[in-house]
Amino acid sequence: MKLITAIIKPFKLEEVRTALTDLGLQGMTVTEVKGYGRQKGHTEIYRGAEYAVSFLPKIKIEVVVESSMTAKAIDAIQRAARTGQIGDGKIFVAPIEHTVRIRTGEVDAAAV
Amino acid sequence: MKLITAIIKPFKLEEVRTALTDLGLQGMTVTEVKGYGRQKGHTEIYRGAEYAVSFLPKIKIEVVVESSMTAKAIDAIQRAARTGQIGDGKIFVAPIEHTVRIRTGEVDAAAV
Amino acid sequence: MKLITAIIKPFKLEEVRTALTDLGLQGMTVTEVKGYGRQKGHTEIYRGAEYAVSFLPKIKIEVVVESSMTAKAIDAIQRAARTGQIGDGKIFVAPIEHTVRIRTGEVDAAAV
Amino acid sequence: MNLNLPARCAAVVGALAPAGLALLLAGAAMAQDAKPPVPNNGDTAWLLVCSVLVLMMSVPGLALFYGGLVRTKNMLSVLTQVMMIISLCGITWVLYGYSLALGASGGALNPYIGGLDKAMLAGVTSSSNAATFSTGVVVPEFAFIVFQMTFFMITPALIIGAFAERMKFSAVLLFTLLWSTFIYIPIAHWVWAIAAPDDVAAAAKAIVEAGTDAAKKAAAEAKLAEIFGSAGWLAQAGAIDFAGGTVVHINAGIAGLVAAIVIGKRTGYGKEAMPPHSLTMTLIGASLLWVGWFGFNAGSNLEANGTAALAVINTMIATCAAAFSWMLCEWATKGKPSLLGMVSGVIAGLVAITPACGFASPMGALVLGLAVSPVCLLFCTSIKHALGYDDALDVFGIHCIAGILGALGTGILVNPALGGTGVFDYTIGAPGAYDMVFQMTAQVKAVLATIVWSGIGTFVILMVCKLVVGLRPAEEKEREGLDITEHGERAYNY
Amino acid sequence: MNLNLPARCAAVVGALAPAGLALLLAGAAMAQDAKPPVPNNGDTAWLLVCSVLVLMMSVPGLALFYGGLVRTKNMLSVLTQVMMIISLCGITWVLYGYSLALGASGGALNPYIGGLDKAMLAGVTSSSNAATFSTGVVVPEFAFIVFQMTFFMITPALIIGAFAERMKFSAVLLFTLLWSTFIYIPIAHWVWAIAAPDDVAAAAKAIVEAGTDAAKKAAAEAKLAEIFGSAGWLAQAGAIDFAGGTVVHINAGIAGLVAAIVIGKRTGYGKEAMPPHSLTMTLIGASLLWVGWFGFNAGSNLEANGTAALAVINTMIATCAAAFSWMLCEWATKGKPSLLGMVSGVIAGLVAITPACGFASPMGALVLGLAVSPVCLLFCTSIKHALGYDDALDVFGIHCIAGILGALGTGILVNPALGGTGVFDYTIGAPGAYDMVFQMTAQVKAVLATIVWSGIGTFVILMVCKLVVGLRPAEEKEREGLDITEHGERAYNY
Amino acid sequence: MNLNLPARCAAVVGALAPAGLALLLAGAAMAQDAKPPVPNNGDTAWLLVCSVLVLMMSVPGLALFYGGLVRTKNMLSVLTQVMMIISLCGITWVLYGYSLALGASGGALNPYIGGLDKAMLAGVTSSSNAATFSTGVVVPEFAFIVFQMTFFMITPALIIGAFAERMKFSAVLLFTLLWSTFIYIPIAHWVWAIAAPDDVAAAAKAIVEAGTDAAKKAAAEAKLAEIFGSAGWLAQAGAIDFAGGTVVHINAGIAGLVAAIVIGKRTGYGKEAMPPHSLTMTLIGASLLWVGWFGFNAGSNLEANGTAALAVINTMIATCAAAFSWMLCEWATKGKPSLLGMVSGVIAGLVAITPACGFASPMGALVLGLAVSPVCLLFCTSIKHALGYDDALDVFGIHCIAGILGALGTGILVNPALGGTGVFDYTIGAPGAYDMVFQMTAQVKAVLATIVWSGIGTFVILMVCKLVVGLRPAEEKEREGLDITEHGERAYNY
C-alpha cells in the first residue's frame, strides 16, 4: 500500500476531500502545518520590531491507499488543489508495509 | 527500522503511551490531527449558518522502532487504543532507512 | 528520493532552516509536535490538581530531497540543531517513491 | 403639525432624549428665577460615569463582540476599525459635530440642522451648563458634550459588522467620516434638538399670566409656538425615543444593510465554513455591551433620579427576557440552545428597550423583550438566506429590526393605561393626555425618515468611497486575511 | 429572643444589609416629619452604578472565571449556563421574587416568607422609594429592586462551578428555577426582611414621649416589639451580614457541595489531566469579580457616605491580603507561587469580607484576609482529595468555607474594642453595647440555618431534576464535550 | 522660593492633584465656619467609583495590555506579577504608605517626607474627612485613602513591562517592596503634600482683616508663609500636575529604562522573533486602561463638578487624537496602520493628558494628543534600536516620554490665553496671573527631580535585589518560559 502525502493551500481542503471521497477513498488524516518554499511570505511589524515571516500556513493531507489507487488519487488531488499560483504545494508517495484497523484488527486493504 | 504511525482517539493517548513504554520504547512523537473516516461528525449552528463538521480531532503517534519490535508495538497500541467503537483509528507501518540522534550522532538502533 | 524528518527543539528552527537553504534546498514543511523521550518534563499544579507533563513541545521538519543530498542534509541539520543537551531530537530518513509539484505537474527531482 | 396645540406640541419636549438643550438654557434659567441653577454633584457623577460606560460599549465591548464572530485572519481588522472609528469621531465631534447636532442653533434652518457657533467648543467652559428634562435642573455642559460624544463614536462602529472581513481600511475610514457627518448629525438634530423645558415652562407661564390681556396672550402664545417651531422637525412631530433607538440603531442597521448589498458577499460565502473564531470574545463583548448600555439608556435621563432607576430596571428586564426568549425559540426550532443565540437575544433586547426604557413599565419591558427575539431570529436566518445578502454580523437583522420594534413598541407602552409614564407636557407641568393615533403616527414618521435618509445617504457615500479609494481588497488579499494584508499584524501568535 | 430588650433587638436593624425595607417605609417616613424624604441623587447614582457593577460580576466576570477553569470542550457550556441563569432569574425576580423576598409583607408568616402584593412589581413607580439604614433617608425603589435583582441572578450562577463539565443544560435550567425560588428567596427573607429604621425610631420616640403614662408606654413598647417581631426570623436573631456572606456565599457553597456529590465525578476525573484551558480568562474573570464586588459590598450600604467608603477600603484590603497570603502559603507548601493561587485568594478574600465590610476596621479586614486563604487552600487541596468529591471549581472550598469564616469573623471584628463599628441601635440612635456571646450565637445560628435549609433543599431539588429531565449526559457526550453535544457550537475556531 | 509672593506661592495650592490635604483639615474647616463641612454624597459616589475604575486599570487592564504583548510562555508571569504587585502595595499603603506620603505631617521634615501618625490608618474612621480643592468641601477620608491606594498599586506595575519575560518573580517582589517605599512615597509627598485650601484662605483672610495693624499683619503673613513652607518641596516650587504625570508616569518610565538596561536583553532578543502572543488581549487591556483612566484623571478632582467634566472630556479628546495621529504616522512611515500602533497611541495620549486634564482647554488637549504620538513612535522605534536597550514593552518610550511632554505641555496649556484654566490662587479666591517662565521652570524642576531620584534609586534597588535574590532565571529556564519555571502553570491548554 502507499501513503500519499499532499501539502496544499488551506482553502483547498474541502475540494481535495471531495475529490478523494469521489474516488471511494473513505478516510484521510489532516494536519495544519507551516510551509517554506518558493512562495514568499510577508513582513509583520509590531511597534518597533519587524519580522519577515517565511513560513506560510498549509494543510497536510495523509491518505493511505492500495497501490492500485495511487495514480488516480494523485491525479485527483492535483486537479482539486491546483490554482496555478506559486505555493500550490506538493504530493509525496511513500511505501506502507502494513496497515491495521484498531477497532477490528483488520489489516491492509481491509483496514483503510 | 520501522516507523509506526498510529491515529487514535485523543483520550487514549495516555494509555497508549504507557503501553509503549512498558515495552521499553523510550520515545515517541505526537501530533494533533483531524481525521476523516467512517465515524461521522456533527453539525454546528452559528445563528443563521449551519456547518457539517466531518473532520474529528485525533492524535497521531509516531514511533520509530527496531524492525524486531514492530509486531509487539502494533499489538500494544491496538490493545491500548481500542474502544470497539467506530473511529478508533489506524496503525500504519513504513520503512525507515536511517536514524540519527542529534545530540550524540549515534545512528540507527542506538538512536531511538 | 528521500524524506528526511527531523524532530528538533523549537528555538532551533531558524538555524536549521538556514542550514538547509544554504545547501540549496528550497522547501520544507514544519509541524508543531509534542515529544516524549529521555528528556524529562515538568509538573504543573492547578490549585488541588498536580499533573506530570511528559510531552514537551518540539518542531518536526520534513524535507524531501534527492537521494544524493541525504547525507549533506542530515549533517547540516545535526550541526544546526545540536545543543548537546538531552532532548535535541532525532533525524529519520524514509524512502519516497514519487513526487509531484501540484502547480506544474512536474515530478520527482523537478518537483522539490 | 398644529402649533395651536401646545399641550401636544409640548409633548415633544419631555420626549426626545438625550436632548441638546444646552443652547438656550442660560437665558431660560434666568427667566425663571434670580440666580441660575447649578448642577447637582450626584447628577454630574452619574452623567460622567455613564459616558465612561458608553465608551466601554465601543471598546472593548463592540470590538470584541464583532471580533469574536469573524475568522481569526480578520480579527485585528475589526478591532482596528472600531478603534479608528471612535478616535476619528471623537475628534470631529468636538470640531464641528456637537455644534451642528446639538450645540448651536441653526437659526431659520434649525428644524433641519444646527449652527457652527460652538464649533471647536467655542465658549464652553467648565462652568457652562446644559439643560435636563426637569425645569430648573442643569448638568455641566462638558459632561453633556462628552456623553453625546460617546453616542457619536459608537454608531458608525455598529455598521462595520455588516461588511466585516471584506472592506478596505481606507474605505472604512472615509466612509466613517462622511457617514457620521452627513447621516448621523442631521438625524440626531432632527430628533434631539428640542425646546428647552425651562423655555416652554416660562412661555406657558407667560400665557397664564397674560390672563385676559389678549395682546399679551397672543404674544406669549406666539412665543411658545416659536419655541416649538425652532425644534428639530422630528422632535416637532412628537416622536418619542428615550435613548436613541432611531438615531443610533435603526440608522446604523439600515446603513449596514445597504453596505452589505453594495459591497457584496465575502469571498467563499456559502461555500466555505465561516464559524466565529472565538465565541468567548463574543461573550465578553456582549456582556460589556450590556453593562455599558445602562450608561447609554439610563444616562440619557441625564439626572440620577427615579426615572433613571426606571430606565435601569427596564433595560435589565427587557434584556433578560429577550435573551431567554431567543434561547427558547432556537431550542425549539434548531434543537439546541446556543450561546450565540443568547447573546444575540441580549443585543436584540437592549436595542428594543432603548427608546422605551424611560417610558414603559417593567412589565411592558418584559413583553417587549420576549417579543423582539423571535422576530430578529427570523430575520437573521430564513429571511436573510431568502434574500441572499451577506450581512456578515447581522447588523440589519438585529439593530434595525429590533430598533423598529422598539420604536413602535414605545409608542404603545408609553400609554399610562399600560403602566407607561405618559409623555410629559411642560406647559402644564404634568404628563399630557395619551393619544395612540398621534403617537404611533409620530413614531412611524421618525422610523421612515431615518430609513430613507440613512438608506439613500449610505448608498451615495459608498459610491463616493468606491470612486475615491475603492471598497474591496483584491480577492487573494481577502483570502489571506485583512489582518496581514491591511495591518501587517496577526491577532494571535500562540 | 427577648423582645423586652429593645437595644439588642434593635441591633438587628442596622445589622442586616442589603435590607428590604421598602414595605413599610412611606408610612414610617410620614410618621416622623411632615413631608416624606426624597432620594439624594448622589445615593441614587451610587446604587445604580453598583447594580451595574454586580451585573458585571456575573457577565462577563463569573462566566470567564469559571469558563477559563474548564476544558476547551466545555467552555461554552459554562458561559451559556451563566447567561441562562441570569436571564431566567432576572425575569422571576420581577414576577414574584422581589415581592416574596423583600417587597411585600407576609403578614403573620412574615418571619418566614414575604407576600405577593408586589408580584409583577404591582404599584411600584419611579416615585416609589425604599428605606436605607439611616432614618429619614430613602432611595428610589426601582434602584433597590434592580440592585437586589443582581444578587438574585449571581447566586445560583455561583453553584454551577461545582458540577461544571457534566450536567445537562436542561437540568441546570430546572435546577436554577427551583433553587432560586425555594432556597434563595426564603433565606434572603429570613436575613434581610428587617424592621424599617424609621419605624423603630418612631416607636422608640413614642416610648420616651409616653413618659410616665403607663398605658401609652405599654402600647408603644408593644408596637416596638411588634415591629421587631415582624422581621425575618434570622434578622430577629440578631445576626449581622453586611453584604450577603450568608445568603449568597455560604448558601451557594453548600449547595455546590451537595450537587457535586449527588451528580458525581467527571468522567476521567483523577485519571485524565484536566488543566484549566485558559487561566488568562480566569484572570479576567477574577479581576472583574473584584471590580464588581465593590458594587456588591459597598452598594449594600445603599447610601454613598462614609460607611460606603469604609466598605470599599475594607474590601480592597481584605482582598489584597488574601491574595498575598494564598500566594505565600502555596509558595511555601507547593514550591511555586501561582496565578490560579493568587486569584483563588482574591475570591476567598472577597467572600470573607462580604459580611464584615461595613462593620470591621481596616486592620480587622487585613487580619481576616490574611487568615482566610490558608484555610481555603487546605479545603481545596488536602481535604477535598481526602473526601474524594469532585467540586470541579471549588465552590464549596472557597465560597462556603470563606463565607463561614467571614460570618464568624464579622461577629468578632464588629467589636468596637477592635476598631469595629459596633451594631447600630435605632432605638437609641447610636451603636448598642457589644455582647460577644450574643453576637456569635446569632452568627452561628444564621450559618447553620443556611447550611441546613440549603443543603437539604438542594438535595431534594436535584432528585426532582433527576426524575424530570435527568442530570447527566451520556458518557460519550460528556467526552466529546458539552459545547458540541448540548449547544452545537465550539468556543474557538482558530 | 520667595514666601513674600503669596499669590504665586498659592498657585502651588490649587495646582497639585490629587493632593493629601487630609492632615490639617478639621482644624481648618473649624477656622472658617462654626460647623465642619460634611461630604456631598455625589462627590463620595464619584470618588468611590473612580477608585474602582483605577483598580480596573491594573487588573485586568494593565495585566492584559502587557500580557498580550509577551510570548505565550511568559503570559502568566506577567499576570501574576501584576496581581502580586497590587496586593502587596494594597497592604503596605495602609500599613505605612498613606501616612508617610499624604496622611500625616512630617513636621520639620514635611517638605521631604510625611510622618507615621496615621500608620495602620490610626484614628481614621468612617466619619473622618479629607479636604478637596474647593474651600469648605470635603470627602470621606477612607474614600481619599482608597483612591490614592489605587495609584500606589498601579505605578510599580507599570514598570514590569520594561523587564518582561526575564526577571525572577522573587526579584520582582523585592523590587516592588523597595521601589514603592523609597521611590514612590517620597516623590508623591514632594508633589502632592500641599497646603490645605481652607488654611490658605483663612490665613489670607487674616491678613486682610489685619488691616493697618502692622503686628497682626506680620503675624498673619508669617502664618501664611509657614503654611506654604510646610508643603512638599516640589509643591512649593509651583509645578502643576493634575493627575500624576510626574509621580506616576515619568517616575515609572525612567525606572523602566534603568531596569531594562541593568537587567539586560531577553535571551534571543534581535535574533528570534518575539511577536505579541495576543493583540486581542492587548486591545482589551488598552481599552480598559482607557476606561479606567477617567477615574484616574477626573477622580483626581475629588469632586464631581464642572472641572471633573473638563478632565473627562480632555481625557477623551487627547486620547482619540493621539490614537489617530499614531495611526497616521505609522501608516505614512511603515506603510500600514496597525492595531498595536493605535493602542500605543491611546496610552501615549492618556499619559500626556494626565497632568493637563484639569488645566487645558479641549482644543489644547487635542493639540497635545496629536503631538505626543510621533515623538513616542520615534522613541519606541528608531531611538530604541539606536541605543540598543531592550525595553520590552516600551515603558520608557511611552510612559516617560509622553509623561515629559505632558508635564511641559501642561505648563503651556494652563495659560488662560490659550483657553487654559490658569492656576487657582486661594489667597485671592481666583486664578492667579499666569507667568510662563515661572511655570515652565517649575515644571522642568519637577521632571528633573523625578528623573534623578527615580533613576538613581531604581539602580540602587536593583543592585540590592541582585545581591539578595538575583535578578534573572537561568537561560534555559528563560527559554522554557517563566510560566512553567516560575509558576508551574501554563496560560493556555487548548
Ligand SMILES: Nc1ncnc2c1ncn2[C@@H]1O[C@H](COP(=O)(O)OP(=O)(O)O)[C@@H](O)[C@H]1O
Ligand atoms: N522539498 C520539500 N520538502 C517538503 N515540503 C516541501 C518541499 N518543497 C516544498 N514543500 C512544501 O510545499 C509548499 C509549496 O511549495 P512552494 O515552493 O512554495 O510552491 P510550489 O509548490 O508552487 O513550488 C511549501 O510551503 C512547503 O510546505
Ligand SMILES: Nc1ncnc2c1ncn2[C@@H]1O[C@H](COP(=O)(O)OP(=O)(O)O)[C@@H](O)[C@H]1O
Ligand atoms: N485511508 C486512510 N488514510 C489515512 N488516515 C485514515 C485513513 N482511514 C482512516 N484514517 C484515519 O483513521 C481515523 C478513524 O477512521 P474511521 O474510518 O473513522 O474509523 P475506524 O478506524 O474505526 O474505521 C480517521 O479519522 C482518520 O484520521
Ligand SMILES: Nc1ncnc2c1ncn2[C@@H]1O[C@H](COP(=O)(O)OP(=O)(O)O)[C@@H](O)[C@H]1O
Ligand atoms: N523512537 C522514537 N520515535 C519517534 N520520535 C522519537 C523517538 N525517540 C525520541 N523521539 C523524539 O525525539 C525527541 C527527543 O528525544 P529524547 O530522548 O528526549 O532526547 P535525545 O534525542 O537527546 O535522546 C523526543 O521528544 C521525541 O519527540
